[in-house]
Amino acid sequence: MSTTVQSWRPAWEPLTPRGVGAFAGASLGRLLLIQLLVASLVAASVVWFLERGWFPVVRSAIHELPLEGELSGGQLDWHGETPVQLAGNRFLGFAVDLYHSGRLGRESHLQVEFGREDLRVYSLLGYDIIDYPPGRKMAFNRTELEPRWGAWEPFIAVGAAMFTVAGLMVSWTALATIYFVPVWVISFLENRDLNLAQSWRLAGATMMPGALFLVAGLAGYRLGWIDLIQFAAVWGLHFVIGWIYLLIGPLFCPRSAGVKKAKANPFVEPEKKEDA
Numbered sequence: 001m002s003t004t005v006q007s008w009r010p011a012w013e014p015l016t017p018r019g020v021g022a023f024a025g026a027s028l029g030r031l032l033l034i035q036l037l038v039a040s041l042v043a044a045s046v047v048w049f050l051e052r053g054w055f056p057v058v059r060s061a062i063h064e065l066p067l068e069g070e071l072s073g074g075q076l077d078w079h080g081e082t083p084v085q086l087a088g089n090r091f092l093g094f095a096v097d098l099y100h101s102g103r104l105g106r107e108s109h110l111q112v113e114f115g116r117e118d119l120r121v122y123s124l125l126g127y128d129i130i131d132y133p134p135g136r137k138m139a140f141n142r143t144e145l146e147p148r149w150g151a152w153e154p155f156i157a158v159g160a161a162m163f164t165v166a167g168l169m170v171s172w173t174a175l176a177t178i179y180f181v182p183v184w185v186i187s188f189l190e191n192r193d194l195n196l197a198q199s200w201r202l203a204g205a206t207m208m209p210g211a212l213f214l215v216a217g218l219a220g221y222r223l224g225w226i227d228l229i230q231f232a233a234v235w236g237l238h239f240v241i242g243w244i245y246l247l248i249g250p251l252f253c254p255r256s257a258g259v260k261k262a263k264a265n266p267f268v269e270p271e272k273k274e275d276a
Helices: 017-025 030-062 142-189 196-205 207-222 229-254
Strands: 070-072 076-078 084-088 092-094 110-114 117-121 126-132
Touching: 017 030, 017 196, 017 229, 030 084, 030 092, 030 142, 030 196, 030 207, 070 207, 142 196, 142 207, 142 229, 196 229, 207 229
Parallel strands: 092 110
Antiparallel strands: 070 076, 084 092, 110 117, 117 126
């Protein structure tokens, strides 16, 4: 494999096409380090959303529960009014409607409604019905659930962060193993002369710009700058951004040293310069 005419740029930023292309010439350790930093940023944005958007609603809903109540024998033993909205914001809501009468407004993007015999989760896509387990007994009162949630909330946040980081690293590795083939083909056609390992590293770097775009979208959704449908569009676009970088990333890699200038046609007489 021939060497390249230009030297590789330092790989440190996964935002611009030139910055992404530089990861083809970087070490595997450098790529994994930057991927880990980006994945950690995504995880931090997820935890921030949970802490500000969902967890306060859960705490408020538990605080509104009666002192007594439980799920037993596949039914909810409820000692309060029905229907009643326990807590909610535009992201998440909790309500008790024993007969699912539909008398409560469902303004939250995700509404959890407890009925007598089942739980219904409403969203823009419709609703799912989850039957209560007949053989289990679970607390459904403020006395027991408040201390339990207080103990489990930090672990849920840490678990969400770890799951996000691990999920992104695994998925990026799997996608790079698929995407490196078109990267290698494009680099070959454009005389970039990347080997398979360099093509794989470049493919792995192309997912990071989309992930950063998704972080911005999640922040915009949490702050109310975009609605749920627009955030869904952001989610879809973050895949498209990766594909765009996949196509143009090889174009920002150094050219092959084996590429030579086109020779003049020996069968065509060169034009003579006119005398001044």
